[in-house]
Amino acid sequence: MPNEERERTDVPLWFDPLCPWAWVTSRWLLEVEKVRPVRADWRIMSLAYLNLEQRNGKGLSDDYRALMEQAWGPVRVCAAATAHAGRDVLGPLYTAIGTRLHHHRRRDDPTVVTQALTETHLPASLASAATSTEFDQRIKDSHHEAFDEVGLDVGTPVLRVAGTALFGPVLRRAPRGEAAGRLWDGLVMIAATDGFYELKRSRDGKPSFS
Template sequence: MSDTQLDREAVPFWFDPLCPWAWITSRWLLEVEKIRPVQADWRIMSLSYLNLVQREGQGLSDDYRELMTKAWGPVRVCAAAAEHDGPAVLGPLYTAIGTRLHNQGRRDDPTVIFEALAEVGLPESLAAAATSTEFDQFIKDSHHEAFDEVGLDVGTPVLRIRGTALFGPVVTPAPRGEAAGRLWDGLVAVAETDGFFELKRSRDRKPSFE
């Protein structure tokens, strides 16, 4: 690791690979890395665990409940990869999975996980974790690190900025260049404001992965 990287501010970022909004926010954070002295610290959470266990499935449609059941797979593979190769692999693996799921629109393609593992040099045998509970405690521990602080009335992404965990930003498309930096600066101001809790408006567009 270079001296420049050591001087960067670590930004824990909790994601579920299946969430399109977290994916867009993650691409924004990579833009911020280019123009601000920050470094993403990729961590996993589980929408399945949040919605089916912590929230006990309340208010879920049948279709969304089915989606949440399937959502265990990708995050379990991420957990297995982190256990196998260390947490630094989460960033590259998230990019490999997310590009296929979201940018390429291959959300129902069973080859996505195998391709993503191969792209980052991991054994395809890790794909078996998708249907195993072996790494669920790892997922829960990482998940609780964020949600015990930020609360259960939010989803993903969650970031921790200067000691404060925040849900969001939920934005589309991902801001680029200095626009990405300005959004970061605003979040820093929010995170450093004691007693700040919420800003929100209704979404009026679908996720854009441009």
């Protein structure tokens, strides 16, 4: 039976727009949608909140601390957009922001957010949320949905699979087609294993967006 004719399962994925690893995982999940009866359910978390407040900035270099301060902007705009238009806008907005930040390498370009808002037919005025704390509680509420369960010793991405919140998968490159589906199948099996905690190996390369 074609996937579109079967009931799809929503898969929550918590992301911070600034994180390149979460971006790769998000592109993988979009590939999974093509070959398995699942649908990405986009949700926001905040690396800035996690590292600067929940972890009290412990062990952060000056450069990484500055990056975390910068990270507030895009996720605040995402929160403002959901308040304005509902959570369905998160997927298109994340794609518009992430393509510019990661594929086009425009992390320091202040026009990224306004261009992304325009592309997704949202008011450019929402860009002002980047420097406002108005929507921070909305961010924290979404963040806690994942991190109260998965713990503070992980980052993003976090997925909820088969009712279990898991950090990862952390991928250098997003698998395509049936390879994406097979990885999903394995993740479902892991999530369904009572008492499972961790699989990990050291990263030896940067994320690839090709």
